[in-house]
Amino acid sequence: MACLGLTACQTTSMNQVMESSGSQVQLRQMQTRTFDTTDHIKTLRTVIATLQDLGFVIDKADHDLGTVSGTKLDGYQLRMTVSVRSKGQTQTLVRANATYNVTPVEDPLPYQQFFTALEKAMFLTAHTESPSNEEAVMNKVSAPTHTDEPAPKPLEVEDKPSIWEEL
Amino acid sequence: MKMVFRSFLIVFALISLVACNQTIPKEALQLSQESFALRQLQTRAFDTSDEKSLLVAGAGVLQDLGFNIDESEINLGVIVASKDRDATEAGQIAGAIFMAVMFGVNTPVDKNQKIRASLITNPINTKQINLRVTLQRIIWNTQGQVSRTESITQPEIYQEFFSKLSKSVFLEANEI
Numbered sequence: 413m414a415c416l417g418l419t420a421c422q423t424t425s426m427n428q429v430m431e432s433s434g435s436q437v438q439l440r441q442m443q444t445r446t447f448d449t450t451d452h453i454k455t456l457r458t459v460i461a462t463l464q465d466l467g468f469v470i471d472k473a474d475h476d477l478g479t480v481s482g483t484k485l486d487g488y489q490l491r492m493t494v495s496v497r498s499k500g501q502t503q504t505l506v507r508a509n510a511t512y513n514v515t516p517v518e519d520p521l522p523y524q525q526f527f528t529a530l531e532k533a534m535f536l537t538a539h540t541e542s543p544s545n546e547e548a549v550m551n552k553v554s555a556p557t558h559t560d561e562p563a564p565k566p567l568e569v570e571d572k573p574s575i576w577e578e579l
Numbered sequence: 580m581k582m583v584f585r586s587f588l589i590v591f592a593l594i595s596l597v598a599c600n601q602t603i604p605k606e607a608l609q610l611s612q613e614s615f616a617l618r619q620l621q622t623r624a625f626d627t628s629d630e631k632s633l634l635v636a637g638a639g640v641l642q643d644l645g646f647n648i649d650e651s652e653i654n655l656g657v658i659v660a661s662k663d664r665d666a667t668e669a670g671q672i673a674g675a676i677f678m679a680v681m682f683g684v685n686t687p688v689d690k691n692q693k694i695r696a697s698l699i700t701n702p703i704n705t706k707q708i709n710l711r712v713t714l715q716r717i718i719w720n721t722q723g724q725v726s727r728t729e730s731i732t733q734p735e736i737y738q739e740f741f742s743k744l745s746k747s748v749f750l751e752a753n754e755i
Contacts, residue, residue: 461699464618464697464711467617469659471697473655473657475652485730487728526608
């Protein structure tokens with residue numbers, strides 16, 4: 413039993429320095445969305461507001477670099493860094509990565525939840541990165557078709573949607 | 580003896596699983612009814628268009644409360660502050676003394692805490708600026724281990740903060 417417990421752990425912790433997940437393409441896709449806006453300030457401010465909505469305290473924000481980091485404490489420690497940069501002439505790319513205690517988050521669901529919250533606050537649809545063939549499958553949850561008008565999204569807070577959206 | 584050995588095995592198995600296989604709770608990044616209530620609690624709207632002055636006043640109140648400023652980004656309306664304080668609680672000490680006297684066990688009690696605050700301003704139109712404060716704390720025990728990590732959600736703490744801030748900016752802090 414003890415041996416089994418040990419084999420579940422790593423042999424050398426130095427590996428963690430350059431450690432990355434199996435598929436970088438997949439990871440990047442689940443962590444990235446594009447928005448049809450060029451307003452970086454608005455995007456960063458909305459990212460900050462969304463992190464606050466999700467219970468984070470902001471650690472750092474840098475307008476020039478386009479990054480925001482925050483930490484959520486709730487019996488665990490969840491750290492998130494969100495970076496915002498231009499994509500082409502008309503779009504902004506938002507990438508989020510999260511660490512749960514000492515483990516990188518590589519499950520698509522938390523990222524989907526984050527971007528769902530963000531797109532509501534942005535009043536814009538979050539586009540997934542142009543998925544390449546087989547990896548399109550993993551983006552089935554939120555690959556909305558492009559529209560100029562933001563599509564009405566179901567709100568979790570259904571009894572007070574107007575106040576929620578106003579803020 | 581067999582019993583002791585078995586319980587040792589179970590405990591070890593649990594520890595090894597926890598140590599190497601942590602997954603994020605499903606609701607960690609999910610907006611909920613509670614997040615809406617918290618937003619109301621942590622936000623006030625100020626009738627001003629002067630974001631910089633509001634941030635300066637906010638930093639002043641944080642300093643009044645003994646916080647040190649860790650980070651600031653005026654372009655995004657962000658101030659991050661923290662303070663290290665004593666976290667000893669009389670009840671815990673009494674409990675630890677009881678355990679020591681009755682069973683001779685040394686029970687760790689809470690010793691230090693770091694309280695973190697982020698203060699964010701966000702103009703909602705040309706006449707009003709929303710200001711939201713979020714607080715959290717990490718507590719370490721007498722053995723130097725993190726004993727608790729939590730978001731601070733007590734309404735009276737935020738009410739007191741905004742009451743101090745209103746006085747400092749000479750503006751009414753409107754509930755949102």
